[in-house]
Amino acid sequence: MxxxxxxxxxxxxxxxxxxxxxxxxxxxxxxxxxxxxxxxxxxxxxAEPSPAPSPSDADVEAVEAIEVSGPVGKEPKVSFKTPLEVSAPTFRVVDEGTGEELKEKDQVTIDYVVIAGKDGSQAASTWKTKEPETFELGDAQYDLLNDKLIGQKVGTRLLMASTAMDQSIQVTMVEVAKVEAPKExxxxxxxxxxxxxxxxxxxxxxxxxxxxxxxxxxxxxxxxxxxxxxxxxxxxxxxxxxxxxxxxxxxxxxxxxxxxxxxxxxxxxxxxxxxxxxxxxxxxxxxxxxxxxxxxxxxxxxxxxxxxxxxxxxxxxxxxxxxxxxxxxx
Missing domain, CATH: 3.10.50.40 (Chitinase A; domain 3)
Structure with a gap:
């Protein structure tokens, strides 16, 4: 954040x-x-957040059509037909990780790239800034990601299409880089x-x-x-x-x-x-x-x-x- x-x-x-x-x-x-x-x-x-709306069949189809290429550990290439539209947050596991399993309260470090749904331009990349993001799994600020990541493993790559705060559609490719057990x-x-x-x-x-x-x-x-x-x-x-x-x-x-x-x-x-x-x-x-x-x-x-x-x-x-x-x- x-x-x-x-x-x-x-x-x-x-x-x-x-x-x-x-x-x-x-x-x-x-x-x-x-x-x-x-x-x-x-x-x-x-206040307790309202449940996120469920994606439609068209949303799922749109996210399934997104192409992600490149090896785990490197910035991926994400491409799709523009403009991409979804009516609700929609997810897809691109690669299942093979490392340690993620549990609630773990300190999770992620890399991500954000692509504008309107024209496919890149809006952000932690690979470029060399500043991965670390958060506590379960933190309410990451409410859309928590349930999707708990139970996954290090190396997992998760694709998400959702509405950003400015109401534009963004496509985000998240990769779990590291996990550390919670500490006092x-x-x-x-x-x-x-x-x-x-x-x-x-x-x-x-x-x-x-x-x-x-x-x-x-x-x-x-x-x-x-x-x-x-x-x-x-x-x-x-x-x-x-x-x-x-x-x-x-x-x-x-x-x-x-x-x-x-x-x-x-x-x-x-x-x-x-x-x-x-x-x-x-x-x-x-x-x-x-x-x-x-x-x-x-x-x-x-x-x-x-x-x-x-x-x-x-x-x-x-x-x-x-x-x-x-x-x-x-």
């Missing part, structure tokens, strides 16, 4: 993040946030508390570490990235070249929650090279185990809104609370 805050294959796989309304005014938020005259952004559990890891930041500067959004933590953010009344829009450690961990410093595993919550300046790993029930792992600049610049240099408050101006988030930039968060200044749980080579 790229963090322009959520992309990568998670976005291709149609992970849906609902906008969650948050309290404003003098209300007191659940989870320990004190009464405030500002806007309170509280993480709420994500921290679920929240742990370290020395840091007293934040006055006037910043306030953060209250529930017993499990889940944050509630209160935006002060009259808080001015940021012109520069604000990076405020709230907890300083004792781990190694994070670099821009690493993949980080984080718990995070994000909200708008009006207190609206738009994204949260807490609500999905699992941390997220992503290369810092694939996130919004506010994350890359704000998390690099912090220590593993730390919790960081980021106030990100639109220019370092999704950019200003324009005819070309129609992202739903374009033009928005964003607030994040990020727990850095792990950092390793991308």
């Amino acid at each position: 790229k963090h322009r805050t959520t992309a990568g294959l998670a976005a291709v796989a149609l992970a849906s993040i609902a906008l969650t309304g948050c309290a404003s005014g003098d209300d007191t938020a659940d989870g320990g946030a004190a009464a405030s005259n500002g806007n309170v952004c509280e993480v709420t559990p994500a 890891s921290p679920t929240r930041a742990e370290g020395t508390e840091v007293e934040p500067k006055e006037g910043l959004p306030a953060v209250e933590l529930a017993d499990d570490g889940q944050p509630t953010v209160t935006i002060p009344e009259g808080y001015e829009k940021p012109t520069d990235l604000v990076v405020q450690p709230l907890i300083e961990g004792d781990g190694a410093e994070v670099t821009k070249e690493q993949t980080v595993t984080v718990q995070y919550a994000g909200c708008l300046l009006d207190g609206t929650s738009f994204d949260s790993s807490w609500s999905r029930g699992t941390p997220m792992s992503i290369p810092l090279s694939q996130v919004i600049p506010g994350w890359t610049n704000g998390l690099a240099g912090q220590k593993v185990g730390s919790q960081v408050l980021l106030v990100v101006p639109a220019a370092e988030a999704y950019g200003e809104k324009s005819e070309e930039n129609t992202h739903e968060l374009a033009g928005q200044d964003l607030v994040f609370v990020v727990d850095i749980l792990e950092a390793k080579a991308a």
Whole structure:
């Protein structure tokens, strides 16, 4: 998932993040946030996703006709008659793997190539970027892939045709490159508390570490990235070249929650090279185990809104609370 805050294959796989309304005014938020005259952004559990529609016979026929060539371990050539249309997510196992079996909670590393259904042009390739994607099998962001991959083996190549977030049809060829058994890891930041500067959004933590953010009344829009450690961990410093595993919550300046790993029930792992600049610049240099408050101006988030930039968060200044749980080579 790229963090322009959520992309990568998670976005291709149609992970849906609902906008969650948050309290404003003098209300007191659940989870320990004190009464405030500002806007309170509280993480709420994500709603159960609706079942994906079943593919039609025409969908299955269209995906069966897609040609995939090339050996496992190398970027495949994917070709089909354009424009390709499907009415529902449609899958086909191109090659069955011969390696270790994939189980829920495993850390799965995949390579993938994404092809535009409209004209057959390549939209993305981890083989070209040399940045395979790793996620926990069962992570709700990968809801379309989880059931298809559990029980498969390393080396499996899975073809998927589905509707992307921009409503275009995309063809994705996923190859399972590696799997690692789940290991015990921290679920929240742990370290020395840091007293934040006055006037910043306030953060209250529930017993499990889940944050509630209160935006002060009259808080001015940021012109520069604000990076405020709230907890300083004792781990190694994070670099821009690493993949980080984080718990995070994000909200708008009006207190609206738009994204949260807490609500999905699992941390997220992503290369810092694939996130919004506010994350890359704000998390690099912090220590593993730390919790960081980021106030990100639109220019370092999704950019200003324009005819070309129609992202739903374009033009928005964003607030994040990020727990850095792990950092390793991308």
